[in-house]
Amino acid sequence: MxxxxxxxxxxxxxxxxxxxxxxxxxxxxxxxxxxxxxxxxxxxxxxxxxxxNNYGALIDPRQYPIPDLGSSALDGSRAGLEDYRGKWIMLQVDRAGCAQACRDKLLTMRQLRLMQGKEMERIERVWLVTDKEPVETMLIREYDGTDMLRVDAARLKAWLPTEPGTSMEDHIYLVDPLGNLMMRFPKDPDPNKMKKDISKLLRASAIG
CATH class of the missing domain: 1.20.5 (Single alpha-helices involved in coiled-coils or other helix-helix interfaces)
Structure with missing residues (x-):
């Protein structure tokens, strides 16, 4: 050898x-x-x-990753919830006509973000528009900073869980920075209780 x-x-x-x-x-x-x-x-x-003692309903994030919602910006350009990965997303759903309940949700999301103080930059606000009708220019201006995306309503309904007797338009949802749905707030929510939930999540999380 x-x-x-x-x-x-x-x-x-x-x-x-x-x-x-x-x-x-x-x-x-x-x-x-x-x-x-x-x-x-x-x-x-x-x-x-x-x-x-959560106010919002916790959702197992492993079961609700963001799917393909067929989404786009209001001007038709490509845009989707996946673009916000790395940020917390407060999410609302409604038709472009945006009746009073819709406007109340827009106001609540804006207030909740401001209430987080120095942590507010970790949060994005998104309105998912479920039809093809135009959104009022004044409404867009009034809620500047809320991103508005058009989505396929059927795909969205298959993704978002609701409480019995409610629709997805009744809720504000929270998506985590990894792109998973994780919390649903009740219809006509109490902003102060929502603030506590969101603050706890931001403190507990080292991401986003």
Missing amino acids: TNLDANRPAAAADDEKRRRRGRWKMLLVVLVCAAPMIASYFTYYVVKPQSR
């Missing part, structure tokens, strides 16, 4: 060790990157759940 043949098993063993070390390093990098997300969900969903 030549020296070359004798060295081959040792070299193969060294290569396998390097591969194992490389895999462990890659796993460590993934865990470090995912740690803030894991910690925030563990804190909110697992640690002392019996002590929580």
Whole structure:
């Protein structure tokens, strides 16, 4: 047996060790990157759940990732909820005509964002318009800062869960920075109670 043949098993063993070390390093990098997300969900969903007193209804985010809603900006250009990944999204749904209940939701979302103080930049407000009718120019100006997207109403209805006896237009929803629906507020909500829920989520989360 030549020296070359004798060295081959040792070299193969060294290569396998390097591969194992490389895999462990890659796993460590993934865990470090995912740690803030894991910690925030563990804190909110697992640690002392019996002590929580949420106003909004918690939704398992793993079951409601943002689907393809066939969405676009009001001018027809490409736009979607996935564009807000990395931010919390307060979401409302209504027709372009936007009756008083719709305007009340727009006002509530604007107030809630302002009420978060220095944390407000972590939150985006979005109105999903479910028909093709024009939105009043004055309404767009009045609620400047609320992004308005047209969506396919059937796809949206298949995504958003509702309370018994209500429709998706009755609620304000919250989407997390990973793009998952995670909370639904009741019809005609109390803004002060909503503020407490949102503040708790922002404090518990290391993302967004």
